[in-house]
Amino acid sequence: MTAAIDIRALGYSFGSHVAVDDLTLEVEAGECFGLLGPNGAGKTTTIRLLNTLLPLQSGEVEIFGRSVRTDAMLVRRLLGYVPQQLSIEGALTGRENVEWFARLFDVPRRERSARVDEVLEMVDLRADESRLASTYSGGMVRRLELAQALVNRPALLVLDEPTVGLDPVARDSVWQRVAQMQRDHGMTVLLTTHYMEEADELCDRVALMHRGRLRALGSPTELKAAAGTGASLEDVFRHHTGEALDDGEKGGLSSVRATRRTARRLG
């Protein structure tokens, strides 16, 4: 059977900084796969390579047997993507935001309205669909983004840190929906997170990434068993990298975020 994602010897550098280093990974169709690691581990770069946002430098990526390098347009049709950053067109209503993406994915005109209804229903936003998206709360924006990503019935849903910045209630509601859609539609889900408990609960398999390299791969149960009795995924991470999750190089999360913000500002 064709793998949903087939990554072979993938490498990517920003100048002299190696973001992804010789990554080989296979994700089966229908599974929920978690890419774990601290910020700066190379998760987002990996995702931006497999969703055609960045051009491949070395290695190969195939999505359901289609090469990202040569078949980018087809790969995009197979994908639903929710980026790390909350991103919605605030000057449009919730419904218009979803219709926009339905059109961009060539959802046939006669099905469009029903499909938009369906996904808005799924994320529980029908009641608020006519409000401008700029009035939505963070959790609602994330749910609206899920609706946008699902309107083309993707074979592979890619979620990059989908719950960062959400309060616990909103976070639960996003995860519940992801889990349900995955169950109901047999969709393959690839997500990144640094919340170990989330990966533990949702993912069939997880890959631990650290400094661009794959450090461990397996089901949460397998990985925990390898790290010793009663280990959490947090312990697993420490076991495989010799470091705590939140204090990687350069002072951990907060400094990486600050660096990213600066990088974005400087363009």
Next chain:
Amino acid sequence: MSERLVEPPAVWADLRTRTGPALLVSRVGTFCLVELQKLRHDRSELVTRAVQPILWLVIFGTTFSHIRAIPTGGIPYLDFLAPGVIAQSALFIAIFYGIQIIWERDAGVLTKLLVTPTPRAALVAGKAFAAGVRSVAQAVIVVVVAALMGVAMTWNPLRLLGVVLVVMLGAAFFSCLSLSIAGLALKRDRLMGIGQAITMPLFFASNALYPVEMMPGWLQVVSHVNPLTYEVSALRGLLLGTPTSYWVDFGVLVGSAVAGIVCAAALIGRLAR
């Protein structure tokens, strides 16, 4: 690892969809529609942006009509000026359109657009003609104001359709210029500065305010490579019936719009890195 039995993804059926020109047309339509939806939700920009062209007509236009300093080939100066002001207001909207795409980049929307099955050229063309839609909305206001001030313009629907086309093409070129600069400058304030720096020269080095023949020789050369000149000529021909070569005007406008789209499509990816 357990082998899972999964139905082939439902999306396979959707893969045989639009390609080539059909896709381009569909994307342009989509972005124009989104622009209209945004305009419908917030019309305030239409009003604030109408202030400047109205001032040009009311103050500059009326004053220079009295002075009679500019040879306009027998038509009142206000009439001569009106198409120039339409082109100018479209230029101002288009030249700052790149700011919107930088904003979309900062807001993460551009990233999502770039992973939809939309080739860069179709994305840029969509944006370019969306700028056209906004410019046409603005042009309608200027036309109405000019008509109220007594400018004798045509109401022939075919000619007005031609005006819409000219404004769309002009806006497409200047917004692509803006998108290209956005792709190079990458920052909003830098783009603002460059936009400010080039708008007035583009405007003054065109036939919007005075006939090209009045200009010094070097400025005439600049004016002849400035697409705004051809936009104004076509608008004057269509609205007032002044003589012009539509083949040349439309040729330049179509050519520059296509070149602009190609150039911006090549540069736009830089915003997503």
